[in-house]
Amino acid sequence: MIDLIAKRYVKALLDGKDLNQVTAVCDELNKISSAYADEKFVSIIASSEVTNSAKVEFIISLVDNISTTTTNLVKLLGDNKRLDVIPFIFHELKNQISVLNNTYTGVVYTNKKLDSSYV
Structure with a gap:
């Protein structure tokens, strides 16, 4: 369910950029x-004693010179009480960027050591 929510935000981020x-x-x-x-960060984000605007400002303060797109995304997530979706949005966005670049990451398991020319 949370993956579907993350995909909607990623789709909006990719549109026209x-x-x-x-x-x-x-x-x-x-x-x-x-x-x-x-754990302390997660407890602050999950706390009902901290206002959403304080949570948003706290998250925005983690990144120096944050872009307006990211700022607006965090504010929107804060307004919708979905700040816990940020890691899922990151992973989905990373996957979509890989698809756009036509690059993929994988793990190869073998029963013998591979030469560096294969990797």
């Missing part, structure tokens, strides 16, 4: 998403 702008937004979302690994 060039690849450089989208990549910059993805980098900013990566910085924000990495904060979700911290």
Whole structure:
């Protein structure tokens, strides 16, 4: 369910933007998403004692020179009480950028060591 919500936001982010702008937004979302690994950060975001506007300002303060697109996205997510979707939006956006660039990441398992020329 949360993946479907993330896909809608990613679709809106990709609409009418060039690849450089989208990549910059993805980098900013990566910085924000990495904060979700911290339990204190997650407890602040999930807390009902902290106002949504304070949560939004806190998230925006994590990135220096944040773009207006990312700022507006975080504010929109805060208004809709969907700040917990940010890591999913980042992963989906990263996947869509990979599709646009026609690059894919994978893991190869073998029973013997591969020469560096194969990789």
